[in-house]
Amino acid sequence: xxxxxxxxxxxxxxxxxxxxxxxxxxxxxxxxxxxxxxxxxxxxxxxxxxxxxxxxxxxxxxxxxxxxxxxxxxxxxxxxxxxxxxxxxxxxxxxxxxxxxxxxxxxxxxxxxxxxxxxxxxxxxxxxxxxxxxxxxxxxxxxxxxxxxxxxxxxxxxxxxxxxxxxxxxxxxxxxxxxxxxxxxxxxxxxxxxxxxxxxxxxxxxxxxxxxxxxxxxxxxxxxxxxxxxxxxxxxxxxxxxxxxxxxxxxxxxxxxxxxxxxxxxxxxxxxxxxxxxxxxxxxxxxxxxxxxxxxxxxxxxxxxxxxxxxxxxxxxxxxxxxxxxxxxxxxxxxxxxxxxxxxxxxxxxxxxxxxxxxxxxxxxxxxxxxxxxxxxxxxxxxxxxxxxxxxxxxxxxxxxxxxxxxxxxxxxxxxxxxxxxxxxxxxxxxxxxxxxxxxxxxxxxxxxxxxxxxxxxxxxxxxxxxxxxxxxxxxxxxxxxxxxxxxxxxxxxxxxxxxxxxxxxxxxxxxxxxxxxxxxxxxxxxxxxxxxxxxxxxxxxxxxxxxxxxxxxxxxxxxxxxxxxxxxxxxxxxxxxxxxxxxxxxxxxxxxxxxxxxxxxxxxxxxxxxxxxxxxxxxxxxxxxxxxxxxxxxxxxxxxxxxxxxxxxxxxxxxxxxxxxxxxxxxxxxxxxxxxxxxxxxxxxxxxxxxxxxxxxxxxxxxxxxxxxxxxxxxxxxxxxxxxxxxxxxxxxxxxxxxxxxxxxxxxxxxxxxxxxxxxxxxxxxxxxxxxxx
Numbered sequence: 001x002x003x004x005x006x007x008x009x010x011x012x013x014x015x016x017x018x019x020x021x022x023x024x025x026x027x028x029x030x031x032x033x034x035x036x037x038x039x040x041x042x043x044x045x046x047x048x049x050x051x052x053x054x055x056x057x058x059x060x061x062x063x064x065x066x067x068x069x070x071x072x073x074x075x076x077x078x079x080x081x082x083x084x085x086x087x088x089x090x091x092x093x094x095x096x097x098x099x100x101x102x103x104x105x106x107x108x109x110x111x112x113x114x115x116x117x118x119x120x121x122x123x124x125x126x127x128x129x130x131x132x133x134x135x136x137x138x139x140x141x142x143x144x145x146x147x148x149x150x151x152x153x154x155x156x157x158x159x160x161x162x163x164x165x166x167x168x169x170x171x172x173x174x175x176x177x178x179x180x181x182x183x184x185x186x187x188x189x190x191x192x193x194x195x196x197x198x199x200x201x202x203x204x205x206x207x208x209x210x211x212x213x214x215x216x217x218x219x220x221x222x223x224x225x226x227x228x229x230x231x232x233x234x235x236x237x238x239x240x241x242x243x244x245x246x247x248x249x250x251x252x253x254x255x256x257x258x259x260x261x262x263x264x265x266x267x268x269x270x271x272x273x274x275x276x277x278x279x280x281x282x283x284x285x286x287x288x289x290x291x292x293x294x295x296x297x298x299x300x301x302x303x304x305x306x307x308x309x310x311x312x313x314x315x316x317x318x319x320x321x322x323x324x325x326x327x328x329x330x331x332x333x334x335x336x337x338x339x340x341x342x343x344x345x346x347x348x349x350x351x352x353x354x355x356x357x358x359x360x361x362x363x364x365x366x367x368x369x370x371x372x373x374x375x376x377x378x379x380x381x382x383x384x385x386x387x388x389x390x391x392x393x394x395x396x397x398x399x400x401x402x403x404x405x406x407x408x409x410x411x412x413x414x415x416x417x418x419x420x421x422x423x424x425x426x427x428x429x430x431x432x433x434x435x436x437x438x439x440x441x442x443x444x445x446x447x448x449x450x451x452x453x454x455x456x457x458x459x460x461x462x463x464x465x466x467x468x469x470x471x472x473x474x475x476x477x478x479x480x481x482x483x484x485x486x487x488x489x490x491x492x493x494x495x496x497x498x499x500x501x502x503x504x505x506x507x508x509x510x511x512x513x514x515x516x517x518x519x520x521x522x523x524x525x526x527x528x529x530x531x532x533x534x535x536x537x538x539x540x541x542x543x544x545x546x547x548x549x550x551x552x553x554x555x556x557x558x559x560x561x562x563x564x565x566x567x568x569x570x571x572x573x574x575x576x577x578x579x580x581x582x583x584x585x586x587x588x589x590x591x592x593x594x595x596x597x598x599x600x601x602x603x604x605x606x607x608x609x610x611x612x613x614x615x616x617x618x619x620x621x622x623x624x625x626x627x628x629x630x631x632x633x634x635x636x637x638x639x640x641x642x643x644x645x646x647x648x649x650x651x652x653x654x655x656x657x658x659x660x661x662x663x664x665x666x667x668x669x670x671x672x673x674x675x676x677x678x679x680x681x682x683x684x685x686x687x688x689x690x691x692x693x694x695x696x697x698x699x700x701x702x703x704x705x706x707x708x709x710x711x712x713x714x715x716x717x718x719x720x721x722x723x724x725x726x727x728x729x730x731x732x733x734x735x736x737x738x739x740x741x742x743x744x745x746x747x748x749x750x751x752x753x754x755x756x757x758x759x760x761x762x763x764x765x766x767x768x769x770x771x772x773x774x775x
Contacts, residue, residue, distance in 0.1 A: 163260025
């Protein structure tokens, strides 16, 4: 590492003394000088003055006199202070003059080179990368010059304080020049690549020629090429320690600026050291960041030697000692914290890219299926008349929100995360190399080797400091990117769902279902189906579903206030107000399930105002009961027929004399397999026969009220055997005695009764039961 290690050679003071001499501003002297023989190396005014004074002192003859020996020490001290103050004045003048010339160079560079190149907007030309923060360098130089002028204007030389100026501007000066020096190597490489391109080279040559012309007009033909222009800020920051050192040596110890100059000299030296250290850290990062794939096989073998083998074996030994806690380890808590966060972010980004990609694939499939399902549902829910109203056109114009979602997700989520994922391998390699340098440092600590320990310590601390500084910035940026991507992902999902709902809401008629109305809707649908001719003989399913759902409602919630009953005055009002085609009658009790719904009781008369609800659904009608208006389901209504009102009331009501005259010996009328008789047998077959028997007088010619008490009115016998099909039903044997607890189910359906037999309760079909009469 020692001999081959690269360093920023132009940062060393011994080499910059020559650079300073080359670039110093030429100040005309009263003494004629042979410029033809001086070449490019010319002395500054302060150096020529000092040289002339020393030459005159040597050439001047000594003054004789008896009094000269007595006053010699006192005169010598005064002369020394005078000469030092004279030199100090000249150095301050040189400092300010060279700063003015440097500021003028920066202004010309920005005006004649940077701004014209930037205004041309050449796509392949990176102006900011080539000149970095040269505008900031110009600003800090102008600030320094103004502070120097302020410190020297109208102030006696014995009271001028220059050191405070540099102490005041130390922070901004270091930050500005750090950035410029840090990027100078990349800028120089970029300049070399531009000079190989003929088109870009022409742009650069044109700017340099215009700048040379201005320098020639000002009498300063010292601009060689673009490289000498770009290196000026680096040369200038290296000259500050030299100038302040000369100024300190020319300042008497009793001068008020002496201590301030000492601090200023230390400050500018620290600036140069920090810039040099930053450059060295950058070189280490670039060296270790180089991928193994970039090296050829020959280069890999060239690095394999006894030294590398010995170094790797020491690292293995040190690593084993650390694992067995046999050796103390140098720890950096800040780095450990940032490294842990870095590992977590790496894993998070990796899983986000993987899982979001899979989610996108599944969402695409599901959204296509959902769109297809909506299209098919439209074919079911809408009839042919909707095509005339433009339904098909509206459906085709809705489009597919999936495509926009995929494009936005790729742009706002997947692309940033994938780009971030590619940035993790570089820091990973440096973290591993930092651990190797830590092992070397720990190994050197045990041997207490002087030069080797210093080298291992410097390399470890440089790489560790670089990683700590950059990992903090990287982790903050990566965390912000991940959070923003997740927010975008959630927002896109929500927007896609809302867009899909909005697009299809205009063509989809949603069935208004709720937990309280699901049973009623199911009953209505089944009832409409069973009105068809080819299923009229199998109505048991409908009544079974209604009975089952009613049984599940056996534990009702808190009771609501009962709605007002319809009276004859209300019915008369409806008959006189509306026509016969608008009058309907409730087939059974209807409970309100939604907002604006009303309750109806069986047999109540209503007038239909509108045969649809506000959403366009034809399953809910707006009706007038004579008391109030509201919506009810159309399946609960039937056309009003005045001629059959009395007959329907008689058929739908039960009295104490029902089924009185059914004999115990009616089994001869049963089918051959009575045990498997379908409980859905038509009511007109059994129930009507029961009613016809109940209409005949009893054997003894008296009513049942004179022979049975109230309990006997709830006692029935099974006319047919019945096998229960669920836990809500009750099995019956033929002629089995049962007690009726309720003559309907909870929905008001009177074809199913709640019965009790042998301590068990359940629903049984009403047309399977009859009352016993004795001959």
